[in-house]
Each structure stands twice: as C-alpha cells, then as structure tokens.
Amino acid sequence: MQRIALLFLILGLNCIAAGAAEHSTACGSMQLAYYELGTLYYRHADGSYTGIDKDVVEEVAKRSGCKFDTVLESRVRIWTQLKNNTLDMSVSGIPTPEREKFAEFIPYFSTRNYILLHRDMPVHGLSMAGFLNDANLKVAVIKSFKHGPKFDEWLEKLWAQKRVYEASDIDSLLRLFLARRVDAIIALPTVWQPLLKKEEINKQVHLFDWAPQDSIVHGLIVSKERVSKARRDLLRKAIYSMADDGTLEQIFTRHMGSKLAQELRYDGPRF
Template structure:
C-alpha cells in the first residue's frame, strides 16, 4: 500500500507543473465570431479563410494562451448576440457609448471610410453636400455599421428623407450598388483595396475621400458579462505587444500592402 501511495504521490508531483501552466494562462476557451468583409476576413476558392482578423486572432491566441472557438456570422447577429450576452467575442468593431455598456474594445487599427460612386455620377453629386441636395440620389449601407462622425451625420440626414437602403452584408450591398439601385456606398480601405483590383468593377466606379479628418478606431469586442477582466487583460496585453514589436503592421501589410498598413496603425490611448 505504501508503494502504491508513493507512486501516486510521484505522479501527482509530476502533474503539478502542467496544472500550474494551465492555471497561469488564466484564459481557457472563448467563442469568437468572424464576419466577412474585404481583407479583414475572406475566403479562397478552395473554401479556406484568410484575412487580417484571422491572423490577429491567431497571434493573440499564441501570446495570451486563450483558445478561440470560431464561427462565421452576419454583423447584425454578432451585435445582437453580444448585447444579449450570448456571444463571448468578435473582431474589428467600432466602439460607441451604447456598445461599451456590454463590451470592452481593445483597439488594434484605425482607418476611415471613403465613398464609392458610379463613374457616370453627375458633377453636382461628387460632393457630400451636392449629393444630399439631390433628392433622387440614394445611399446604401450595411445594417448596424458605423461609418465615422461625418458620414454618420450625413446618413442620418438621408434617413430623414427616406434615401437609405440597408443590406445585411457587403456582398449584398455591392450588388445593390452595381445594379444602380443605390448611387453611393461607404467603404474602408480594407474593402476597396482588393475591390479595385477587379477590372470589371474598377471601370464602373470612382472612389472619393469625403471625410479625410475622420479616424475610426476598430478593436476586438469582448463581452463584459461573459469574459472576466483578467481574461480581457490577457488579450489586451497581447495586442499591445503586437503593436510594439511591429507584428500588427506586418499582418496588415500581408493583406493590404505597406502603404495602407502604415496608415492603419493605431496610435491612440491605451486603456
């Protein structure tokens, strides 16, 4: 009996480092939802996925010890689930006072929207004010998306005139635009950069910078209710270290090139 007890004691002592390592990681498994949008998250012809958000999440996992169980969802469903405390986490979200009540945001890039117009847009529609003044022109947006202070104010005015069409995702929005059911859509560089490489689309559109002063911060979105502050802090530390050692910019460069990658660097406050 003493021999058996000694064997169990030795086995137990050998298991302590493994248990300690698991305890020290302090993170465990987290449910994370992606959404498809340009270079942020996209699929190849063989069905496999790639993108900035995928690379960021995988690196956060390595540095934090968090294990992510990922699903693909629409942006509308993601926000609804986060608000209802039925989802742990998502990616590249824009903080608002309402959203910050139920989620913490960890910034990892900053950018702004541009406007995409048809090549044959009349000259008076080539400015924000001119577009607004023409009651026949309509804009398309993705439901639940924020576009930056200047664009959001402009869209609110168009809503008041019933000149806004909503789509559930970017592919649906682009179809509305190419079919000329709407005259303008807003797009991030992470969307228009791969889009402009498609010659059949490029020759139909023009890209204008209507809000050069806007800066839209995007971050990991983490449920305050479902994920403890300790676990959120582990991911925050991972993101900050990725920014400091250049890993984030390297990830951006892989998908949108060096110039846009530099412009996407987040240099705002850390919380």
C-alpha cells in the same frame, strides 16, 4: 556546494516550467465569432479562410495562452448574442456608448470610410454637399455599420429624405450599386481595396475621400459578463505587444499592402 547549486538550478527550472504551463492554461477557452467582410475575413478558392482578423486572433492566442473556439456568424447575430451574453468575443468592432454597456473593446486598428460613386456621376454629385443637394441621388450602406462623425451627420440628412438604402452585407450592397438602384456606397479600405482589384468593378467607380479627418477605431469585442477582467487584461497585453513590435503592421501589410497598412495603424490612447 555543487550539489546544492544543482538542486537550486533544477528547482528554478521547474518553477519556470510551471509558470509557463500555468500561463498556457490560465486563460482557458473562449468562443469567438468571425464575420466575412473584405480583407478582414475572407475565403480562398479552396474554401479555407484567411484575413486580418484571423491572423490577429491566432497571434493573440500565442501570446496570451488563450484558446479560441471560432464560429462564422452574421454581424447582426454577433451583436445580438453579445448583448444577450451568449457569446464571449468577436472581432473588428466599433465601440459606441450602447455597445460599451455589455462589451469591452481592445483597439488594434483605425481607419475611415470612403465613398464610391459611378464614373458617370454628374460633376455636382462629386462632393458631399453637391450629392446632398440633388434629391435624385441615393446611397446604400450596410445595416448596423457606423461610418464616422462626418458621414453619419451627412447620412442623417439623407435618411430624413428617404434617400438611404440598407443592405445586409457587402454582396447585397454591391448588387444595389451595380444595378444602379443607388448612386453611391460607403466603404472602408478593408472593403473597397479587394473590390477595386476586380476590373469589372474598378472601371465603373470613382473613389473619393470625403472625410479625411474621421477616424474609426476597431477592436476585439469582449463580453464584460462572460470574460473576466483578468482574461481581458491578457488579451489587451497581447494586442499592445503586437503593436509595439510591429506585428500588427506586418499583418495589415500582408492583406492590404504597405500604403494602406500605415493608414490602419492605431495610435490612440491605451486604456
């Protein structure tokens, strides 16, 4: 009887080991593109990279058994490659009906945009309506960014009056603002939080929350064509487990502080 029990124990352990091995290899490798932006993905002084997205991806790899071959790309090239089915995944993307035709989005944080104005902005320009009513005031945005319902409606009116500048990245956006070619820029906390830590920038700007009701969901962007549903389900399960056990909030806190980390928490539907 002892030999039989021992045999069953060995067989059971072998099954567990085989199952673990299968889990670790079943997902395989996927190419994932990062892009540099604020606290999402940024470079240390020594040249190494860190950020919310990097920490999220590394934890997803541990929990899903998936391996990610990562590259650094521009946002424009990332969206082009995803649309053309030449890239598997990217990070912190905002779903739209057009994008959801070729990609599935797995949400892991939600936030909203704020407005940064020059400190000497006239009083009438400190509100959304007042800014809109002054034909001399201009705003800059990053190309291809989505800004939430309230800001997008406001920007549409400014576009019609040719009062919007487009920048290719955050550095170009900031240069437009500091050179006073524009009077305002729109940014998420993941962008303005590190900017306002710099004294030379902090002393020049006012930060306003013009759209507190807006919520912009960000998620992993996964190609529907190149990544099977089974692998997408593994990624989704990993993200949700990270939300449930507090890992996501720990990551946000590490890069943003506890107050803003709570603002980034995603409490929306799971699908």
